[in-house]
Amino acid sequence: MKRFMLINTVIFFLILGVKSGLIRKISNYDTIExxxxxxxxxxxxxxxxxxxxxxxxxxxxxxxxxxxxxxxxxxxxxxxxxxxxxxxxxxxxxxxxxxxxxxxxxxxxxxxxxxxxxxxxxxxxxxxxxxxxxxxxxxxxxxxxxxxxxxxxxxxxxxxxxxxxxxxxxxxxxxxxxxxxxxxxxxxxxxxxxxxxxxxxxxxxxxxxxxxxxxxxxxxxxxxxxxxxxxxxxxxxxxxxxxxxxxxxxxxxxxxxxxxxxxxxxxxxxxxxxxxxxxxxxxxxxxxxxxxxxxxxxxxxxxxxxxxxxxxxxxxxxxxxxxxxxxxxxxxxxxxxxxxxxxxxxxxxxxxxxxxxxxxxxxxxxxxxxxxxxxxxxxxxxxxxxxxxxxxxxxxxxxxxxxxxxxxxxxxxxxxxxxxxxxxxFEPGNEESVSYPDNSNNEWKEEDILSSKPEVSLSMKSDEKYLYFMVNMKDGFNPLSEDIYIDLDVTPNSGATKSTQYDLQFDGQADFIIHVSDVESSKVLVHEYYNTHNFLEQEKQLQIRPDIINHTSDMDEFSEIMIYTRPKTYVEALGGFVEKQSTETGRLIHGNGNPTISEFNSISDFYIGEDYVEVRIPWALLNFMDPSTKQIHDDYYDTFDITPISIKGIYAGVTVKENNDTINRIDSKLYKWNQWTKPTYHExxxxxxxxxxxxxxxxxx
Missing domain, CATH: 3.20.20.80 (Glycosidases)
Known part of the structure; x- marks a missing residue:
């Protein structure tokens, strides 16, 4: 009886295994299709x-x-x-x-x-x-x-x-x-x-x-x-x-x-x-x-x-x-x-x-x-x-x-x-992005204003792709004679209180300057102490000889933002190496970034309107490792590596200059955004x- 029960149990589990796919019946075919x-x-x-x-x-x-x-x-x-x-x-x-x-x-x-x-x-x-x-x-x-x-x-x-x-x-x-x-x-x-x-x-x-x-x-x-x-x-x-x-x-x-x-x-x-x-x-x-x-x-x-x-x-x-x-x-x-x-x-x-x-x-x-x-x-x-x-x-x-x-x-x-x-x-936002640099600033509302004066205001937004800025100027903006400088304090570890190069004074520490002048020469500049590219260029040498570091956390120097675009590569056809190359990735591209417009330029960074300037900056350009959790690059010269540190937000201020003279200044104010675990997007x-x-x-x- 026990033997009969055991055999039936084994048969039951074999059938169950075949039906469930755990065990396959092996077959052989006479013809191949x-x-x-x-x-x-x-x-x-x-x-x-x-x-x-x-x-x-x-x-x-x-x-x-x-x-x-x-x-x-x-x-x-x-x-x-x-x-x-x-x-x-x-x-x-x-x-x-x-x-x-x-x-x-x-x-x-x-x-x-x-x-x-x-x-x-x-x-x-x-x-x-x-x-x-x-x-x-x-x-x-x-x-x-x-x-x-x-x-x-x-x-x-x-x-x-x-x-x-x-x-x-x-x-x-x-x-x-x-x-x-x-x-x-x-x-x-x-x-x-x-x-x-x-x-x-x-x-x-x-x-x-x-x-x-x-x-x-x-x-x-x-x-x-x-x-x-x-x-x-x-x-x-x-x-x-x-x-x-x-x-x-x-x-x-x-x-x-x-x-x-x-x-x-x-x-x-x-x-x-x-x-x-x-x-x-x-x-x-x-x-x-x-x-x-x-x-x-x-x-x-x-x-x-x-x-x-x-x-x-x-x-x-x-x-x-x-x-x-x-x-x-x-x-x-x-x-x-x-x-x-x-x-x-x-x-x-x-x-x-x-x-x-x-x-x-x-x-x-x-x-x-x-x-x-x-x-x-x-x-x-x-x-x-x-x-x-x-x-x-x-x-x-x-x-x-x-x-x-x-x-x-x-x-x-x-x-x-x-x-x-x-x-x-896949674009951020359930149906459209929160903002586009384009010929309309209707998406900007009063609640987006970070700080303002009667003559000028700074508004900010953000999403899963960009940090957005809108500088509104009551009397309009003339790129031939006027310059806008948006200073950003991203990291608590460093930053300059002035820029002799651009004749700017900040009420806090600045790690980045977004300089909007005209459609050809606008760019983002980085405080030299927080310059990722230049750190990577000398990383190995500094690890061996930290005594030769000539950077200070409050140094008065801002640099172009560069990044490698081609590594040093051996090309067999040439029988030698092609040297690594870099490009200035902080250079801003002017254009209409609205995909519903015929003049749409997908890589547009900013747009100059009649009385406003819209700018969108990629998170990574500002040394973010993960904006969803507000993590940025830590102090390179302390860690000798690129490691994350958390922040609570970004301080942003604006200076407007005309013919090299400062005509308006909005002091820095903290911009905060909510962290996210599930990004919004649309196709x-x-x-x-x-x-x-x-x-x-x-x-x-």
């Missing part, structure tokens, strides 16, 4: 039992939004459906996702595609956890391979609507929606960094791989064999468990194609040469990964290429030549899986004119269209824009040490270029969305 395949340099798709070429026209999407990091899963079904509609209207046919998305994404995709003759397809990423690489793990060890294969199983199960998933981090997601009919392929792995590849090559022996679906050439590196083995496991697992195959792609290294060239001005082409004498390869060459006849679908190579100045240096800025050379090198289809241009106040290496510094939304739009056409002309099998929405959570190499990374999703940092690659902007489609929509419509006709 597939609806995409590679033929030569083309990708084909089967519709109504006919194979036709498909040019992948895609966009990258992640599950992050204001107030949420990608792993937070806060995006609703309604939001996904709205975004899918916008994307489909652009004539985009594919969404690329780099990792497992929240369950709501797959549910919304099925709901959106239901009964559509031309659905939105997805290119599903199988992510390799970069934390392991940062922690120094060798990805080719038995344990790391097992973790990666477990993740492969999870991804394949999820797209087939199976909840069996022992490695997925979203433990409370059920993943019951089968979207496999929309999955055209899998991206296996990530874009691998050169230093990780070198480390892996050193730690592992070079050995060709031979599997059921994949093998490698004799020239393959150990890491290319590792990728072939991973791709082989994807094909094996899906065929065995679901009787299906899909396209598989790996992300190649664009550095493979940046080789020594002769002068381009005489019409010569780039020489794509591979140094096989070098056994320590720092790049991935997907040409070394081959497939057997058992893989009916085939493979293509993906490239993430952002046409920055450094990337295109040896091509004299000709991205078309770069894309053509990449495509001509390969015997398999090439898809540019990421390309993007930021619409950013600080565009760093994406602009050659460092004195200009920015790329506005109009310029972003035209650059994206030009890049799309260059890829199309090159003969590549497709291109995928990066990305759908601006990503507040992102950091960048030149700003990540200046902010609190764990708080980055709660405010929009216009100084971080990587946050603004999207075609859709706004950028000009790049509409221009690309127009261009993609031409291509589809």
């Amino acid at each position: 597939y609806f995409t395949k590679v033929e030569g340099k083309e990708i084909l798709i089967n519709k109504n039992n006919k194979w036709n070429e498909i040019k992948i026209t895609g966009i990258n999407m992640n599950p992050g939004k204001p107030g949420a990091f990608p792993g937070d899963s806060f995006i609703s079904n309604e939001e996904y459906l709205r975004w899918f509609s916008y994307i489909k209207d652009m004539n985009v046919n594919c969404i690329r996702i780099q990792n497992i998305m929240p369950e709501e994404f797959y549910e919304a995709l099925e709901q959106f595609n239901n009964e559509k003759e031309e659905p939105l397809y997805i290119l599903q990423g199988i992510y390799f956890n970069e934390v392991y690489l940062k922690d120094g793990y060798n990805p080719q060890t038995k344990d790391m391979k097992k973790k990666f294969k477990d993740y492969i199983e999870a991804v394949v199960n999820i797209v087939h609507g199976e909840s069996y998933n022992r490695v997925n981090l979203n433990l409370f997601e059920s993943y019951k929606t089968n979207v496999s009919k929309y999955v055209i392929g899998y991206t296996v792995g990530i874009e691998w960094q050169a230093h990780d590849l070198i480390y892996s090559e050193i730690m592992n022996d070079k050995s060709p791989y031979e599997g059921e679906y994949f093998y490698t050439s004799e020239n393959a590196s150990s890491f290319e064999s590792f990728l072939a083995e991973a791709g082989d496991y994807v094909a094996q697992y899906e065929a065995k468990n679901y009787g299906e195959q899909r396209l598989i792609t790996f992300v190649g290294s664009s550095s493979l194609h940046i080789k020594k060239s002769t002068s381009l001005s005489n019409g010569s082409t780039i020489i794509l040469e591979q140094d096989e004498k070098d056994n320590i390869k720092s790049f991935i060459d997907v040409e070394n990964i081959k497939t057997t006849e058992e893989l009916k679908t085939g493979i293509f190579v993906s490239y993430n290429i952002y046409p920055s100045v450094s990337t295109l240096l040896m091509y004299e800025g000709d991205s078309g030549l770069f894309f053509s050379d990449i495509n001509n090198y390969h015997t398999i289809p090439v898809v540019i899986s990421e390309y993007g241009i930021p619409s950013s106040r600080l565009a760093t290496d994406f602009i050659s004119d460092t004195s200009k510094g920015y790329i506005n939304e109009t310029e972003q739009a035209q650059a994206l269209v030009d890049t799309y056409n260059a890829i199309k002309k090159s003969g590549c099998a497709g291109s995928i824009i990066a990305e759908w929405g601006d990503s507040w959570f992102r950091s960048a190499w030149n700003t990540k040490d200046r902010i609190i990374l764990d708080k980055s999703a709660y405010w929009s940092d216009t100084q971080t270029y990587s946050q603004s690659f999207g075609l859709m902007a 706004r489609l950028k000009k790049s969305y509409y221009l690309l929509k127009e261009e993609l419509s031409k291509a589809s006709n």
Whole structure:
């Protein structure tokens, strides 16, 4: 009896496990189904039992939004459906996702595609956890391979609507929606960094791989064999468990194609040469990964290429030549899986004119269209824009040490270029921003006045992106003869009580001066003691020799605000280093910042009206690490680092000068704002969305 009860209990839990997805029934299939395949340099798709070429026209999407990091899963079904509609209207046919998305994404995709003759397809990423690489793990060890294969199983199960998933981090997601009919392929792995590849090559022996679906050439590196083995496991697992195959792609290294060239001005082409004498390869060459006849679908190579100045240096800025050379090198289809241009106040290496510094939304739009056409002309099998929405959570190499990374999703940092690659902007405010520098100051109310005199007043506001100022002058403002100086006391650790340079006297300590004169030469200046850039320039030296510090907390000196725009970079084509570059990021841009106006300039900092001046200053420009919790940079020369300190608010005063003589002064007064844990935001489609929509419509006709 006991034995009978035990057997029945085991059977019960086995059935429960299968139904709940904790245990999978393993099946074998006599025939393998597939609806995409590679033929030569083309990708084909089967519709109504006919194979036709498909040019992948895609966009990258992640599950992050204001107030949420990608792993937070806060995006609703309604939001996904709205975004899918916008994307489909652009004539985009594919969404690329780099990792497992929240369950709501797959549910919304099925709901959106239901009964559509031309659905939105997805290119599903199988992510390799970069934390392991940062922690120094060798990805080719038995344990790391097992973790990666477990993740492969999870991804394949999820797209087939199976909840069996022992490695997925979203433990409370059920993943019951089968979207496999929309999955055209899998991206296996990530874009691998050169230093990780070198480390892996050193730690592992070079050995060709031979599997059921994949093998490698004799020239393959150990890491290319590792990728072939991973791709082989994807094909094996899906065929065995679901009787299906899909396209598989790996992300190649664009550095493979940046080789020594002769002068381009005489019409010569780039020489794509591979140094096989070098056994320590720092790049991935997907040409070394081959497939057997058992893989009916085939493979293509993906490239993430952002046409920055450094990337295109040896091509004299000709991205078309770069894309053509990449495509001509390969015997398999090439898809540019990421390309993007930021619409950013600080565009760093994406602009050659460092004195200009920015790329506005109009310029972003035209650059994206030009890049799309260059890829199309090159003969590549497709291109995928990066990305759908601006990503507040992102950091960048030149700003990540200046902010609190764990708080980055709660405010929009216009100084971080990587946050603004999207075609859709997330702007502060539930329906519109609290203020725009434009030809109207109607949004400013009496309660916004911080301090005033009969002749002049200072009003202030703030939101998740900017600190706003409005100086109203009873008799009007003449930028040809008058100057406005707004002095700000941000940190209690330092500040000047005067500026001999600008002949200014302050009633408190000033850390920043916003100088508005005319449309060309207005700028923000920083007290030299609180100058982040100059501190970073000498940080290491001062840590060793603190006795040579010549800064004092009350020194009478204000400086231009500079920031690095390009690190010191080794350029293989030139056989040497390109020196690091900086730009004056404190220079203010005049223009109309209202997106409803035809003259809209997305990176506008200030606007001069008839009797007022509106200014908006990015929080990070004033050394804020996180405005949502009122944390700023602490004393550099005390900590010898960039660390946070909390403040209660900002003191602001105004001086108005005419022909260098002071005619009005408003003493400093404290401006305070409420901290926030949930940012407000609204969506706004950028000009790049509409221009690309127009261009993609031409291509589809």
